[in-house]
Amino acid sequence: MKASKSLWLMLLLMALIFFLLGLNSRNYAFNIIAIGISFIVYHYGYTSLFKEYDEQQREKRKTADTIYQALREGKKKGGD
Numbered sequence: 001m002k003a004s005k006s007l008w009l010m011l012l013l014m015a016l017i018f019f020l021l022g023l024n025s026r027n028y029a030f031n032i033i034a035i036g037i038s039f040i041v042y043h044y045g046y047t048s049l050f051k052e053y054d055e056q057q058r059e060k061r062k063t064a065d066t067i068y069q070a071l072r073e074g075k076k077k078g079g080d
Helices: 007-027 028-079
Strands: none
Touching: 007 028
16 A cells, blocks of 8 residues: 555544544544544555654664764773
8 A cells, every 4th residue: 555645644634633523522433533544544654654764763873873882892992
């Protein structure tokens, strides 16, 4: 199920509207619909929505791991 980013954003907006409607009217059916839409978006649309963010975080983790590894190596050499 490959769709554009705007479709997933619209579905998230609909889920938010249903959630707020459920809170305002105290009708739990709206909340259940919002949760269902949210799970669908999370399952099928996560990669298209958060692809750039995940790549940035992966790069940050990689550089942090490199720095930590260098610090560990420096402590081992300095401690001897």
